[in-house]
Amino acid sequence: MRIKRISAAVALAAAGALVISGCAPGGGADDSADDSGLVEGSSITAAWNQAFYSMNGNSSFGNATANNNINYLVLDGFNYYDNTPKLVKNDSFGSYELVSEDPLTVKYTVAEGKKWSDGTEIDAADLMLHWAALSRALDTPDFDPAEYTDPETGEFTDAFPTDVVYFDSGATEGSQFGLVTQTPEIGDDGRSITMTYDSPYVDWEVAYGTMGEILPAHIIAKKSLGIDDNAEAKQAVLDAIESDDAEALASLSAFWNNGFNFTEMPSDLELVTASGPYMISDFEADQFVTLTANPEYTGDNTPNIEEVTIRFIPDPLAAVQALENGEVDVIQPQATADITTALEGIEGITVATGVGGTYEHVDLQMANARNPENIFSNPDVRQAFMMTIPRQEILDTLIKPIIGDDAILRDSYIFVPGAEGYDESVANNGSAEYAEVDIEGAKALLAGAGISNPEVCILYASNNPRRVNEFALIQASANQAGFNVTDCGSTDWGGLLGTPGAYDASLFGWQSTSLSVTDWTANFVTGGINNLSFYSNPRIDEISQEISGEFDPAAQQELMMEADKILWEDFFGPTIYQFPEVTAISDRVEGIDSSILAPTIFWNTWDWAVTDGGSEE
Structure with missing residues (x-):
């Protein structure tokens, strides 16, 4: 075992947004790779301490690290943080520009040819629905959803009013993205929107559309409005927003709130429609989620590894045992004294410790x-x-x-x-x-x-x-x-x-x-x-x-x-x-270098690779 310590001074300089913090063994890579660098048949297995349960990390119910680790990899966006940490513009997905400082005006444009995993274009409909959800500018005024929350599950109940527009994103009037109350203008190319803030906002660059956030508008419209055609579904989203159609928006918001909550592989595979480098391909309740390289992905973050499985192992000692047995390749468990002691006895791993x-x-x-x-x-x-x-x-x-x-x-x-x-x-x-x-x-x-x-x-x-x-x-x-x-x-x-x-x-x-x-x-x-x-x-x-x-x-x-x-x-x-932070990585993998910010070990999953010396037969 090799040990390296995370610098506490560097680690603790990070501040800002917060999120709630709480399968088969990886196989060896074969030697074949496509032009993108993807190694066919390659796989890596990571462990996390809490199970995935929602593909909507922007809702109050789904806002958890366990969800957003995965959402970050399946939903592309305009920027992300590396492990410096530094904000990185993801130009291969799209661009954003500051059009004006007074009033604060920002234009977002999806790059040409970007598609969801079902082949549907990513465009202004997706951006507009994301604006509606995050700004809550179209919500029914003064509605309190508290009495419609199930105390057993935390989700909204079936008694939730069907005539209420309510996006459960937590935006508040007069601050942050709640300042974007004017309906954005759609660009002539159909791939851009321009939004104007009511007043200046210091954090505008990370307020909208970062990786792990933008959901497929056409899927939401198909499920909530009963539309079969993808193009018609997209247009229905735009029509509802631009005409402030309360009936349609109520249905869209209800599905946005609850429709992407699932604790096992959904029978309706449209719910895992992805835009990022990976897509959910298998999900066994309380056991694992498997991510497979998205064939429609054409961005800069093309993965090396074809399949990444994230096993859910709440017990940190069990995670250590899985690492020692070769069942997982990387763990970042809830650290205890027993964990550090157990890791000391394992050969062929690298351990990083410090303050998270x-x-x-x-x-x-x-x-x-x-x-x-x-x-x-x-x-x-x-x-x-x-x-x-x-x-x-x-x-x-x-x-x-x-x-x-x-x-x-x-x-x-x-x-x-x-x-x-x-x-x-x-x-x-x-x-x-x-x-x-x-x-x-x-x-x-x-x-x-x-x-x-x-x-x-x-x-x-x-x-x-x-x-x-x-x-x-x-x-x-x-x-x-x-x-x-x-x-x-x-x-x-x-x-x-x-x-x-x-x-x-x-x-x-x-x-x-x-x-x-x-x-x-x-x-x-x-x-x-x-x-x-x-x-x-x-x-x-x-x-x-x-x-x-x-x-x-x-x-x-x-x-x-x-x-x-x-x-x-x-x-x-x-x-x-x-928090104390302990990350342990098998020598059979490389490219894993955790960040102080979420999603920690997963921030550059596309760079992970299986080493030749560590491949299994």
Whole structure:
């Protein structure tokens, strides 16, 4: 085994957008390759700790790393981040240009000849539907979907109104992509759209159409509007948007929300229509997804490997065993001390360790919670519960044995440790009050609020050993203060996050996906896609709008520090630690070099290759 360490200073400089963080053995490559460099018959198997369940990572239900690892490879887009990390323009898919700064106007054009895997052209219809979904500019005003969410699955129920236009992308009025309220203009070539922002937006370049996002408009129209012909379906999308046809848009939005959610290979293969270098070719529930090179793909990211299988292995020790047995070629498991010890005994692998771009935290549902009295609507109860979270004990017991002195608490909701502004914000945001457990203080707060023995049911990944141990430490500590912490752990935790009635608090990680200035706001702004707590603060909403149009770095930092302090003062829920990261790679493969940003190991899957010396017979 060879070991290399990820530089914590470099790793922790990344900040920005966040996403929820939670088969047969690979065969040897033969020597044949087509002109693109694809090696026929070649295969690689990777492992991930959570199963895929949605091909729509832009919905609140599907917004999870486990989904977006795969969506990134099957849905092409205008740009992506490499592992520097640096934003890379994907000109082979299409181009975008800043037409005007005042008003902010951007033109997106799909490159000529780009096709979906079924041979249908990728064009303005796809771009227009993506705009409608991400901007929510055509949504029915003031509609609240909360009562139509199934507490057992997290998906919308069959009772969801059929006359409501609602794209579940979490866009909010007056900030980010919610600023694009005017219907874009379609270019004469039918492959471009030009959109004008209502006001300047600092992160416009990563606001729209990055890899892993744009869904096939013709498939959505065919399934929701009952149209058989692909061209007619595309035109129906354009007609509905340009005429603001509420009836058609209601059907389109309903399918956009739920139609791409599946936990095994769908019988309707049109649902896996792809535009990226790979397409889903096989999917066994809770076991694996197999991706096969997309024959219609003509972009620059043409893969070397014909088939990539991603096995779902929640138990990190089982992932290590699979690597040792040659059943998988690369793993990036939830790291524990046992993992690092187990990897030390394996020959023929390379291991990289360090601090990752994900941070652990506890969310407290402040509305629509499980208890009839809505326990965390009371700020005293939120503060009391935060005072019981054994943050340092969790770090010392579960994280330091993995990465030693690099293990650090995360004391900011917004700034990443090591990034500019982190130390200054932490010194003033009030997080120091939660550096140590204060059981007596928590008891006093509950007594003052007239509350005794409040039940708090915590949602977490019950098949993740580290989370199981964290839950046990939190439960033991909080119960000492008079809380009755109960177990809402589930293997389906990802889909349940943000579901009214499913739990009171949740334990999970947020993983950085970009270097944008504003995307953190989606976690805290009223109605934001990542605001799973139903939290609402008018000043946070104002800051969200202000920072969207703020181009001065010093002013941006001041706004973020103000927001950070407000979140601690509102007892949003405690941050805990920055994730340790362990990546182990078999010597039979090359080209794998993980990124600090999601999708981490998968960011350049098209560059992966099987080495001659490692090929199996």
